[in-house]
Amino acid sequence: MTWILPTRSGQYVVAEAPRGAGLVFVGWGPSAGEATAPVAATSSFEADLDLLPLEATALGTRNVHGAELVVRRADGVRGARLAVSGEITLERDDDGATHLVAPLADDVLGLSVRLHIRTHPGHDVVEKWADLHNDSGESIEVLRGWGGAFNVPVDGGASVELLGGAWSREFTPFTAELAAGTLSVGSRQGITSHTYSPVVTVAPAGADFGVRYGVALGYSGSWRMALDAVPFADHVRVSAGPDDESGILTLAPGAGLTTPTLAGVRVEGDADDLAHAWHTYQATLARTRGPEHRPVVYNSWFATTFDIRTEHQLELARAAAQVGAEVFVVDDGWFRGRTSDHAALGDWEADTDRIPGGLGALAEGAKNLGMRFGLWVEPEAVSPDSDLYRAHPEWAHHVAGRPLETLRHQYVLDLGRPDVEEWVLGTLRRLLTENDITYLKWDMNRSIADGGQSAVGGDDWSWRHTQAYYRVLDALRAEFPQVTVEACAGGGGRIDHAVLARTDVVWPSDESGPRDRLAIQHGFLGVLPAWTMSSWVTDLPDQLDRDRASGPASLEFRFVVAMAGVLGIGADLLAWDAPTRERAASFVELYRSIRHVVHTGRVRRHGTPADAACAVQYTGSEGADVSDLGLGDAADTVVVLAWRRPGVAPLTVHLRDLDPDARYQVRGGDEVRTGKELDRDGLAVSWTWRDCDVLILDRV
Numbered sequence: 001m002t003w004i005l006p007t008r009s010g011q012y013v014v015a016e017a018p019r020g021a022g023l024v025f026v027g028w029g030p031s032a033g034e035a036t037a038p039v040a041a042t043s044s045f046e047a048d049l050d051l052l053p054l055e056a057t058a059l060g061t062r063n064v065h066g067a068e069l070v071v072r073r074a075d076g077v078r079g080a081r082l083a084v085s086g087e088i089t090l091e092r093d094d095d096g097a098t099h100l101v102a103p104l105a106d107d108v109l110g111l112s113v114r115l116h117i118r119t120h121p122g123h124d125v126v127e128k129w130a131d132l133h134n135d136s137g138e139s140i141e142v143l144r145g146w147g148g149a150f151n152v153p154v155d156g157g158a159s160v161e162l163l164g165g166a167w168s169r170e171f172t173p174f175t176a177e178l179a180a181g182t183l184s185v186g187s188r189q190g191i192t193s194h195t196y197s198p199v200v201t202v203a204p205a206g207a208d209f210g211v212r213y214g215v216a217l218g219y220s221g222s223w224r225m226a227l228d229a230v231p232f233a234d235h236v237r238v239s240a241g242p243d244d245e246s247g248i249l250t251l252a253p254g255a256g257l258t259t260p261t262l263a264g265v266r267v268e269g270d271a272d273d274l275a276h277a278w279h280t281y282q283a284t285l286a287r288t289r290g291p292e293h294r295p296v297v298y299n300s301w302f303a304t305t306f307d308i309r310t311e312h313q314l315e316l317a318r319a320a321a322q323v324g325a326e327v328f329v330v331d332d333g334w335f336r337g338r339t340s341d342h343a344a345l346g347d348w349e350a351d352t353d354r355i356p357g358g359l360g361a362l363a364e365g366a367k368n369l370g371m372r373f374g375l376w377v378e379p380e381a382v383s384p385d386s387d388l389y390r391a392h393p394e395w396a397h398h399v400a401g402r403p404l405e406t407l408r409h410q411y412v413l414d415l416g417r418p419d420v421e422e423w424v425l426g427t428l429r430r431l432l433t434e435n436d437i438t439y440l441k442w443d444m445n446r447s448i449a450d451g452g453q454s455a456v457g458g459d460d461w462s463w464r465h466t467q468a469y470y471r472v473l474d475a476l477r478a479e480f481p482q483v484t485v486e487a488c489a490g491g492g493g494r495i496d497h498a499v500l501a502r503t504d505v506v507w508p509s510d511e512s513g514p515r516d517r518l519a520i521q522h523g524f525l526g527v528l529p530a531w532t533m534s535s536w537v538t539d540l541p542d543q544l545d546r547d548r549a550s551g552p553a554s555l556e557f558r559f560v561v562a563m564a565g566v567l568g569i570g571a572d573l574l575a576w577d578a579p580t581r582e583r584a585a586s587f588v589e590l591y592r593s594i595r596h597v598v599h600t601g602r603v604r605r606h607g608t609p610a611d612a613a614c615a616v617q618y619t620g621s622e623g624a625d626v627s628d629l630g631l632g633d634a635a636d637t638v639v640v641l642a643w644r645r646p647g648v649a650p651l652t653v654h655l656r657d658l659d660p661d662a663r664y665q666v667r668g669g670d671e672v673r674t675g676k677e678l679d680r681d682g683l684a685v686s687w688t689w690r691d692c693d694v695l696i697l698d699r700v
Contacts, residue, residue: 012126017049021083024038046064056113060081117148122284129259147260152215154235178236199527200225212274214277238264247461274526297325317365327439329441397452438484506533507534537569564641600621640683641693660674665700
């Protein structure tokens with residue numbers, strides 16, 4: 001029997017595997033319904049279940065090649081031979097999604113698995129996950145618990161695009177050619193990490209345009225993704241889930257768990273067409289894309305570091321209000337004893353010696369200036385020199401018998417402990433209830449290097465920590481819907497679909513040097529949306545881009561870089577003279593006039609920051625949730641942000657994604673051209689400023 005799950009531009013098709021061993025992939029795309037279920041040739045060394053593109057399988061069902069589920073019962077029974085154990089259902093969810101559920105089981109082992117596949121007519125992403133349940137009387141160790149796989153059709157090898165990096169170098173594109181073997185990336189740090197993003201793009205080797213596939217894991221703890229290219233096979237198998245090397249999930253009798261969601265998308269086009277497909281799906285994860293949870297932020301960190309004093313903060317707030325900031329955020333250093341990064345994490349009470357009126361005075365001051373008030377917190381961290389650690393040293397992640405390891409002079413709280421989770425949520429509730437705080441920047445500035453067994457039991461420290469992190473975020477959104485949450489982990493150390501679904505904006509990197517940041521944002525926008533990309537204007541120099549011939553980037557360049565996402569300002573405004581602040585205010589006003597297009601439009605990147613000049617185009621989308629902004633229909637506007645190194649030849653941008661017969665006019669000019677002409681002939685960037693420009697086109 002065959003099941004068809006429709007997507008926005010095609011369909012995803014599966015069939016029952018031989019001998020009822022689950023589901024087998026049949027086809028994906030506009031003509032997938034015409035495909036037939038594959039049949040595998042077998043030999044004395046490989047059975048058909050090893051060669052067929054199964055949707056999800058286990059060691060014991062599939063024995064030669066990789067499997068998504070590896071289990072071991074406490075009495076030594078290892079592996080699972082899964083078979084369909086009930087009716088496979090295909091139903092329509094309330095939101096219009098098509099949802100397939102396949103019940104599988106190994107009755108000897110006592111394990112049941114419900115495999116889920118879901119599509120939606122509003123986007124092209126296919127979601128997969130699995131529910132595992134221990135029906136036996138013995139504990140079952142889940143050595144690998146991944147919820148599904150995507151069998152990407154490629155013949156003759158695959159080109160795999162990754163996003164990797166390090167602290168301050170996140171979202172750097174890398175390409176690997178995979179003809180045979182297994183390519184594995186992931187994190188053992190308890191967070192998604194700066195090293196790799198949990199998303200890959202797979203295309204036939206050597207193809208710049210054509211069919212491309214993206215696969216992304218929605219999980220915020222330690223994880224691993226494996227791409228398996230079996231020699232002479234016609235597909236690459238991509239699977240992912242919680243890391244299977246640094247911890248073990250254990251299911252007690254009667255217990256169960258749901259694996260993280262693995263999302264896959266297929267497009268016919270180039271890298272930006274794939275990015276658009278991801279962004280369309282990610283819009284369904286966001287509670288809104290409007291400005292209510294994407295305000296223009298002023299953050300006082302670079303102006304003050306740990307020197308938090310009420311009058312100085314209010315003076316900065318007055319300057320922030322003058323340039324048009326919509327929320328004033330006080331960063332690290334506001335709580336008692338926090339005068340450096342050596343102490344006080346965990347003691348989340350305002351330092352009344354330096355802030356005599358407490359946070360209430362700062363919040364009221366910001367509100368009187370027409371701004372919201374926000375606060376930085378790092379609730380998962382604790383300093384060895386803190387009252388919290390002295391009272392509860394057992395709350396820190398640790399391996400019994402080993403001395404704790406400090407990074408950035410701090411430990412990480414074991415959020416997976418129920419008492420720690422209760423304390424963290426209670427602390428945040430108190431801060432948000434006692435003060436008029438409507439913006440929370442949640443940071444985490446070190447990895448979990450000491451994860452292991454604790455008094456809670458089990459070796460699933462990363463899983464427990466991550467699930468508690470989700471529960472706290474879910475509780476905050478339910479109880480304080482007015483609060484905007486920005487996710488940060490020393491920059492881009494914890495960004496994935498699960499975080500995007502629970503927070504409003506993310507901090508891609510601690511690097512705010514403008515040319516370095518432009519490169520980071522280029523990689524970010526290839527898989528993640530502009531409405532989540534927090535970006536600040538600061539006075540900091542580039543750390544990596546040391547092109548002395550270009551000279552320092554202008555203030556305008558810095559603003560146009562930050563306008564590519566969710567604009568923020570982190571410079572010391574009191575060090576700027578009056579003309580500079582007036583200039584900044586004009587850019588904030590310009591940004592606010594195009595924010596609805598930047599945050600809801602279709603993104604198209606023209607060139608890369610490594611080129612002499614490059615641009616990003618945002619084309620307004622039909623049906624974007626901006627009707628209440630009083631700024632007109634986003635579908636009638638196109639925004640182009642452009643940057644260059646001084647002295648290079650002018651840039652011509654060939655605008656795509658426009659209505660070919662519609663007529664467009666650049667604001668401030670008289671010429672009117674059709675969408676077809678703007679694509680064919682291009683639009684010359686006039687460089688209003690020496691190293692950047694903003695062009696706005698209106699449909700007339």
